[in-house]
Amino acid sequence: MVHTHLVVVGTGLIGGSFALALRRAGFAGRITGVGRSRENLQLAVELGVINDFCHDVAEAVIDADVVLVSVPVASCGEVFAAMAKSLPAHAVVTDAGSSKQSVIADARAHLPDMSRFVPAHPIAGTEQSGAGAAFATLFQDRWCILTPDATTDPAALEMVRSLWAATGSQLIEMDASEHDEHLAAVSHLPHLAAFALVNAVRKSGGDDPFRFAAGGFRDFTRIASSSPQMWRDIALCNREALVHKLDALIAELGELREAVTAADGAHLLAEFAAAKAARDAWLRKNGDEL
Template sequence: MNPIQHLVVIGTGLIGGSVSLALKRAGVVHRVTGVGRSRENLELAQQLGVVDDWTHDVARAVSSADMVLLSVPMNAYESLFAAMADHLPVGCVVTDAGSTKQTAIAAAKQILPNPERFIAAHPIAGTEQSGAAAAFAELFDQRLCIVTPESDSDAAALARVKEMWQQTGSRVEVMSASDHDEFLASVSHLPHLAAFALVNAVSKQATETQDPFRFAAGGFRDFTRIASSSPEMWRDIALCNRDALLHQIELFQVELNGLREALLADDDERLLNEFGAAKEARDNWLAKHGEGL
């Protein structure tokens, strides 16, 4: 086990901050530098022990790093890669925590001098909270982290990134970037869009005298929890994974249209079959994977 001498976390929010705290908990990182735009958030991160020091200067931060983690909106990758490209030390490994992988890899190949040392990753963990104050060391415990190397990825860099995510408490799985983006479009990106759409649909029904949210209870709260997530982050995820997400929206619309047809036809048997199939599929999923949720 090789400790990380200097980890630079670009984006010291929930995910980036939790990575730092998890590695500090494991005793495998000597120094963590936070990089971000908000002075207030960076100062809070240092006060909370999430980072040891901070700067707004990407180039200066990475100049002595042996590991760099990007935990930022997807549309920031190109500018950040450009800012660090001429300042990364020989042997420095770069990884990320973004929700789409093909666009991240494409940006690295276009801009970084040694893109084979960029190992894309995505921890499947999070909450609807944001900022350094939301970070906690246990966020990744027994959660899946997907690593998506390329055929020409540096073997030592890949091993180091896998080890780092394991040290956070994650269960690491390797797959292709294209498979990752398609799978995550169905089980993560589409649910977020559905939650945003449902909240907006209900909100637009409000009048001066009636507030439909007044009648919402636990089911609505649970289903729409993720609509409280960062709009900026999810805008970028949706656009970066557009093709896979459009495919999943089409599949979802097919299911909604089927339910609409059943309602129009008063087809109680079809409704029962559809609801039963969904319940069985979800129950089986929880029985098989529930402990890691």
């Protein structure tokens, strides 16, 4: 792997794990972390995630060869604007955002050369955050979706492909709008559903509405411990696709409500059986990769 200068803007779970995974794969270049929290960045240095850090995006990227933008999607525009004037002409920029159309629009508005920007989304994570949560195998055998377009420089695309492949990711390319539709269904909607379920129980009354919650509730709502700010941003940045999926979920819940109200056991059984069959088939196909 070439010796180069990698700048990671947002040295948290994703950015930190990207750096650690590259180190494990043999990356011997310099890694600079960028962020607001000195405590988090100092921890990243102590853990060997980065070599040094900077609080100023423009200063950090002056001699960058590759930049990973791993900040909340609503903050990408601010980061792109900050680096625009000092980013070297040869530098390649990628990101790790969960919505692609909004990030691409922000990049187009600010970056001087869109051909050197290769949008990416590693589909991996935990509910934890910060450099202390980073680990080198986070992306191992997980999908990483790249969403280049006809203007993307082939050399820049190949560099980004090689970096994400070195983390252990399985790479796939698709259109940004297709990505946003898929992720609205299988990632963004489940997070909103988990937040909604916890709030429904929280508001149900009593001294301790969670008193008898056990494994099923814990497993279903695990992702409700994710960053509220991050998921607010994702919901707003992918709102068009997400609204369609929310409508579909509301319709399904409405059908179940009607069946419960009418004591229609046959309908409930059919819906539950269809859902179980679909999930079991998904697990048989992908269980070892999850």
